Amino acid sequence: MPSNSYDLVVLGDDLAALVCGTLCARRGLRTLVLGDDRPSRYTLGPHKLPIEPTLWPATPGSAGERVFKELHAELALRRKLREPKIPAQLVAPDLRIDLGNDRLAQELDREVGDKPGKAWLARWDKGIEIARQLDPLLSSEHAFPGVGFFEKRELTRLTEKLAVDANAWWTDAQSNPHSAMWRALGAIALRHPSASPAAIARAIDAWRAGPSPLRGDGDAIRELLAEKLTTAGGEIRAGRVTEMDVSWGKISSLTLANGDEIGAGQVVASRPPGEVAALLGKKAPKRLAELAEGIALIGYRYTLNVVLDEAGIPEHMAPTVAVIAAPDKEPVGDAAFSLHIGETDDAGRIVVMIAALLPTDGPLDADRLMPKCMALRAG
Secondary structure (H helix, E strand, O other): OOOEEEEEEEEOOOHHHHHHHHHHHHOOOOEEEEEOOOOOEEEEOOEEEEOOOOOEOOOOOOHHHHHHHHOOOHHHHHHHEOOOOOOEEEEEOOEEEEEOOOOHHHHHHHHHOHHHHHHHHHHHHHHHHHHHOOHHHHOOOOOOOOOOHHHHHHHHHHHHHHHHHHHHHHHHHOOOOOHHHHHHHHHHHHOOOOOOHHHHHHHHHHHHHOOEOEOOOHHHHHHHHHHHHHHOOOEEEEOOEEEEEEEOOEEEEEEEOOOOEEEEEEEEEOOOHHHHHHHHHHHOOHHHHHHHHOOOOOEEEEEEEEEEEHHHOOOOOOOEEEEEOOOOOOOOHHHEEEEEEOOOOOOOEEEEEEEEEEEOOOOOOHHHHHHHHHHHHHO
16 A cells, blocks of 8 residues: 555656656646665765766757746756856867857867868858757657657657758768767767767757856756755655556556555656666566667766866866867767866865766676776776
8 A cells, every 4th residue: 555645756866857857846746756865976085076067958949948947947047057258168189169159150260260160160050950950849848759649740740850951961061070079079968979960960059059067066956956846845755666566557656675655646767768667577568678678778977076276277278178089089988078177165176077988888797897997097
């Protein structure tokens, strides 16, 4: 017998799960966000270091902008955003570009010359047009993938045109020697070395404006969303789910490791399909098993924190830097990574986070994963 029941239970404690839970709670659903209590920071001596970088997509018309408008949190978010003079930088062999909508043309002209710079900028502008075609998919009321007949028809129309236009743009862009930079920018932002042309277009659109660093890193935005969730009557709880109970073809309750049972009208899982299928056991739908089999683990997100005196940070360094050390190689490991510069603390120290993708051919146990991490750190 369930000890408590909710209209919606969201499984996961990542940012996507928290956004979903907060929106649903604000729309009147009795919501529980059930996470694994994974800390966002770890302690090392006197320092509390972040697990991974968190950037909020502040591009006009983006889904992120829509979320905070619905939550009436635009001003609160704006107060948490850092406002550096240079939003982000792209660094590669013989190339250093300050990114930003009002900077890019001048930077390209300085670094690659007038004619090549204008050609690169024109392709960049075309990529932004492609990226805008994703707005109706990501920031509308449509479910994605679509659910009903009319919704599926509308989304199919949008995605088919997007795929054709994006492929044509990427085919043309690859004739430019600088296209390898875009592939690497997409890999850094999306954590995938072979993103689709539409996804790359979306990523370079965000990079051009400059990712939005937050005061307090990911803690700031999590605290803001958690406040909105609890104010709307939602709950956040930690617990490990061991089983999902199914009745009449739908999930009815969740069983936790401590034996507690929670009733659920609906469940949203911010987890891989394989984990969800394992919780359902023999009652897992065939389609869910097919999705799980079709997903391959291609890498791990690797982050390294370095604590420096503020005097060790180069002058005019942006808070977010995309480093493409080897444009001719796969954008993984030390060939393409990002630097995230924190804020100066009271002792004059700054945390610099290095984030990279550690490529693998599948899951690795700890004994095999550790040597690969050490090799990547050594460069």
